[in-house]
Amino acid sequence: MIFNDLVTRARTSIAKRKHYNRLIAEIDSFSSRDLADMRADRSEMLYQIHKQIYG
Template sequence: MIIDSLMTRARQSIAKRKHYNRLVAEIDSFTARDLADMRADRSEMLYQIHKQIYG
């Protein structure tokens, strides 16, 4: 039971990290022009995805 719980939490943690890394890579791929067109701030976007995924 304890091992199952640890494995489940590890899988969830890995999935969260994978999702986070994918979103960071996508945000990092935006050029300054892309961000200006979206009226977005890269650091704010990164902060928001971290908050969304990790709480």
């Protein structure tokens, strides 16, 4: 029971981290020009992603 919970939490954590890293890589791939065209701020996007995934 406890071991299953631990494994489940570990898998969930790994999945969240994988998703987070994928989104970070996507944001990092945007050039400054791309961000300007979207009227977006890289640091704000990173903050919102972290907030969305980890709460």
